Amino acid sequence: MTAVPPPPQVWPTLRARDARALIAFLVEAFGFEATAVHADGDLVQHAQLSWPLGGGIMLGSARDEDPDDPWPLHPGSFGAYVVTDDPDALFARAVAHGAEVTSPLHDTDYGSRDFAVRDPEGNRWSFGTYRGEPRG
Structure with missing residues (x-):
């Protein structure tokens, strides 16, 4: 019997100016x-947006500047590496939905x-x- 690895427990987070539009883009494009x-x-x-291979991200709407904000993330400042089994198909899908290519x-x-x-x-x-x- 093969042991099943535990689910990923790292959940990167980001904020968005238009969270609903970003959610739709991330679902459709990626x-x-x-x-x-x-x-x-x-x-x-x-x-919570789950990735089909495990893990995912959390996001919410950007807030007005607030010095008491416990999570002051700025829209557009997020970066992530995501594992995929089919990068060619995902690249075509992302480009078809308007993702800006920074590295082909x-x-x-x-x-x-x-x-x-x-x-x-x-x-x-x-x-x-x-x-x-x-x-190891």
């Missing part, structure tokens, strides 16, 4: 799944097939087949 969206009208308090599809010297894009909010996303080095 294939995230909108697992939960808690909102008051246009203000998204919390959203390419093979790396460490055996990954990668590309990088920017979403409509300016966040940077890198996708590839590299799953990290084994833990």
